[in-house]
Amino acid sequence: MDVIVCIKQVPDTEEIHKVRIDSEKHTLIRKGIKSIINPFDENALEEALRIKEKMGGTVTVLSMGPPQAEDALKKALAMGADQAILLSDLAFAGSDTLATSYTLSAAIKKIKRFDLILLGKQAIDGDTAQVGPGLAEWLHLSQITYARKIEIHDGRVRVERGLEDSFEVVETILPVLITVTKEINEPRYPSLRGLLRAKKEEVLVWTSQDLPLKASKIGLDGSATQVIDIFTPEVPSRGKIISGDIYQKVDKLIEKFKKEKLI
Amino acid sequence: MSRIEILKEKCTGCRKCISVCPVSAIHKEGKKVSIASNCTFCGLCVQVCPDQAIRMEKKEKEIDLSAWRGVWVLAEQKDGQVSPVTYELLGAGRNLADDLREKLTLVLVGEKLDRNLNSLENYYIDRIYLIESPLLKQYNTSFYTQILVDLVRKEYPEIILIAATALGRDLAPRIATRLQTGLTADCTGLRIDDGHSRNLIQVRPAFGGNIMATIICPHHRPQIATVRPKVMTKLPPGGGNQAEIIRINPSLSLADRLIEITGLIKEDAGGVDLQEAEIIVSGGRGLGKAENFSLIRQLADLLGGAVGASRAVVDAGWIPSYHQVGQTGKTVQPRLYIACGISGAVQHQVGMRASEVIVAINKDPEAPIFNVATYGIVEDLHHFLPVLIERLGGERK
Numbered sequence A: 001m002d003v004i005v006c007i008k009q010v011p012d013t014e015e016i017h018k019v020r021i022d023s024e025k026h027t028l029i030r031k032g033i034k035s036i037i038n039p040f041d042e043n044a045l046e047e048a049l050r051i052k053e054k055m056g057g058t059v060t061v062l063s064m065g066p067p068q069a070e071d072a073l074k075k076a077l078a079m080g081a082d083q084a085i086l087l088s089d090l091a092f093a094g095s096d097t098l099a100t101s102y103t104l105s106a107a108i109k110k111i112k113r114f115d116l117i118l119l120g121k122q123a124i125d126g127d128t129a130q131v132g133p134g135l136a137e138w139l140h141l142s143q144i145t146y147a148r149k150i151e152i153h154d155g156r157v158r159v160e161r162g163l164e165d166s167f168e169v170v171e172t173i174l175p176v177l178i179t180v181t182k183e184i185n186e187p188r189y190p191s192l193r194g195l196l197r198a199k200k201e202e203v204l205v206w207t208s209q210d211l212p213l214k215a216s217k218i219g220l221d222g223s224a225t226q227v228i229d230i231f232t233p234e235v236p237s238r239g240k241i242i243s244g245d246i247y248q249k250v251d252k253l254i255e256k257f258k259k260e261k262l263i
Numbered sequence B: 001m002s003r004i005e006i007l008k009e010k011c012t013g014c015r016k017c018i019s020v021c022p023v024s025a026i027h028k029e030g031k032k033v034s035i036a037s038n039c040t041f042c043g044l045c046v047q048v049c050p051d052q053a054i055r056m057e058k059k060e061k062e063i064d065l066s067a068w069r070g071v072w073v074l075a076e077q078k079d080g081q082v083s084p085v086t087y088e089l090l091g092a093g094r095n096l097a098d099d100l101r102e103k104l105t106l107v108l109v110g111e112k113l114d115r116n117l118n119s120l121e122n123y124y125i126d127r128i129y130l131i132e133s134p135l136l137k138q139y140n141t142s143f144y145t146q147i148l149v150d151l152v153r154k155e156y157p158e159i160i161l162i163a164a165t166a167l168g169r170d171l172a173p174r175i176a177t178r179l180q181t182g183l184t185a186d187c188t189g190l191r192i193d194d195g196h197s198r199n200l201i202q203v204r205p206a207f208g209g210n211i212m213a214t215i216i217c218p219h220h221r222p223q224i225a226t227v228r229p230k231v232m233t234k235l236p237p238g239g240g241n242q243a244e245i246i247r248i249n250p251s252l253s254l255a256d257r258l259i260e261i262t263g264l265i266k267e268d269a270g271g272v273d274l275q276e277a278e279i280i281v282s283g284g285r286g287l288g289k290a291e292n293f294s295l296i297r298q299l300a301d302l303l304g305g306a307v308g309a310s311r312a313v314v315d316a317g318w319i320p321s322y323h324q325v326g327q328t329g330k331t332v333q334p335r336l337y338i339a340c341g342i343s344g345a346v347q348h349q350v351g352m353r354a355s356e357v358i359v360a361i362n363k364d365p366e367a368p369i370f371n372v373a374t375y376g377i378v379e380d381l382h383h384f385l386p387v388l389i390e391r392l393g394g395e396r397k
């Protein structure tokens, strides 16, 4: 089994609340926020490593991003990936999910050998969940989104996928593209040996020149959507504190419920 | 081709551009700055550079989009019954269609959907496509994509609205990519540009709800948006339009259905559907331990409501994930939302702040939940809830 995992570097979840925009200057303030592998992508990588441990094969991690995204790929190598590829080029700037999935598809066509492609269900910065299905379309593959369990036997894949209030069990044949949720596993920490190996291992960097790409389909020119404004949401401040001792508070609250015809 | 570059001979390394770049794409490299590939072409750096050292060229496209007309809503249905979110999309769609002076079309895909027509035929819809086949009884990505793409290529709608549900978020990117057009996920605001462009202005949260982004799709049609359930407003019953009904028999082949559904796992959903509930009682980490969810359940039962949760307690395994409210959970809009032991992180707030009445019970007076609460109660929930439950129980008798 050769598995490709697409990972994205994003601002740290724990600190994401610090992402604010300066209303005057209209810019995002990201100072002091660490970058990490998108959490769902770590689950995708963990799943790929488990499949490899069980069935043999290789795990390739692929990311499109600025040069610093190499850190995310190094961590993936330390966790146990065999090969890491970074797609980095100023020509990719301005990519929306259409252009991103196209660029990733070109790299996968170059890698050529794969049985399975795994992604996170969504990236926590953009929260779109569009790159997975988009990539599957560019590659003419079938897709299974929101997987919490994957089983593979004799070229057949059985997946439990999350719906609003239940889980669907679906089956298909390889190759297929699957996006995973955090319920699927608990990602491992890199081992000491892994860290040492990752230090020596090189991340392959591919630019637009290295890929079979149409210039009109990448970066800003290949993007259909454009962000024209960012702003801080207005939160309606209501904030009325009910005072009194605990019994008075309960009574006052029940009074309000009655007035609002809630009970 | 669009491009952006630093003119090294003009750059003085003043760093002004670094400080305004919203995506941290500019870095110091020696004495000058350089731009990385995560640049989004927003142009802020060009504006602030005192030395005109940044050159940005955007290739402008001249494309005739006039053939694309009308607003479509894709209905979501389950077991042959059109889901409530479809009516919300129709509410949003009707406004957009009126602003554009165009027709509103509903696209219904499935099996045996006739029973829905009673309530839809004389609603606010101008046209209904009814696409039925036994092979469409359950959703599957490839058939739905094929059907919608074929229809779009024949009819040229300018806008398509799809629910941001498990189904919609699986399908919409597939359709958009096949049609080579733009898609904006999880929109919370939609309107038509006042100018001549007829562009759909799409507003959506990003970075876990900490910021909002306004997005357009200026050179491609259709403009596709997924819309979160419980964000748009349904129209009142009535409408009185006589919708034209167009039946389509799609030609589908079983061989194209690569993904086969072989089972369904239902876990204890806790009775009431969170997104349809009028009253929700939610618990957070302040409950202390899983067992204390019984307090939340008791109160919810008394009020005839559903049980919600913060992500912290879902992550801790105290309650299954479909109870989660918030950015990565569900958006809810009940008449009453009671948050117990929830701090009110922005990611939680975005899922519940549109509720009509919000009650927050938290022992920390500084908890951000109090900013959005209609009624705030600073108390230990272990003391407060039992009293509330007892008195409410008394009221009931």
Ligand SMILES: Cc1cc2nc3c(=O)[nH]c(=O)nc-3n(C[C@H](O)[C@H](O)[C@H](O)COP(=O)(O)OP(=O)(O)OC[C@H]3O[C@@H](n4cnc5c(N)ncnc54)[C@H](O)[C@@H]3O)c2cc1C
Pocket (backbone or CB within 6 Å): A013, A014, A016, A124, B207, B208, B283, B284, B285, B286, B287, B309, B310, B311, B312, B313, B324, B325, B326, B327, B328, B329, B330, B340, B341, B342, B343, B344, B345, B346, B347, B348, B351, B361, B362, B363, B364, B367, B379, B380, B381, B382
């Ligand atoms: C990308 C991303 C997406 C996220 N999505 C979601 C989401 O969808 N939904 C969500 O909920 N969160 C989400 N989060 C997590 C969110 O940021 C918070 O971490 C989470 O909501 C906190 O849950 P909590 O309020 O239960 O816990 P805490 O923040 O730990 O708050 C517990 C509260 O209980 C109070 N308390 C403690 N003991 C008592 C007592 N005895 N009586 C009364 N009050 C008490 C405390 O004062 C405190 O305010 C997301 C985070 C990220 C980064």
Ligand SMILES: Nc1ncnc2c1ncn2[C@@H]1O[C@H](COP(=O)(O)O)[C@@H](O)[C@H]1O
Pocket (backbone or CB within 6 Å): A006, A007, A008, A038, A040, A041, A062, A063, A064, A065, A097, A100, A104, A118, A119, A120, A121, A122, A123, A124, A126, A127, A128, A129, A130, A131, A132
């Ligand atoms: N720039 C990128 N490089 C590699 N993978 C990506 C990139 N952007 C998104 N992905 C993958 O696509 C998934 C969904 O991302 P998104 O559609 O942005 O929410 C992520 O969890 C990643 O697995």
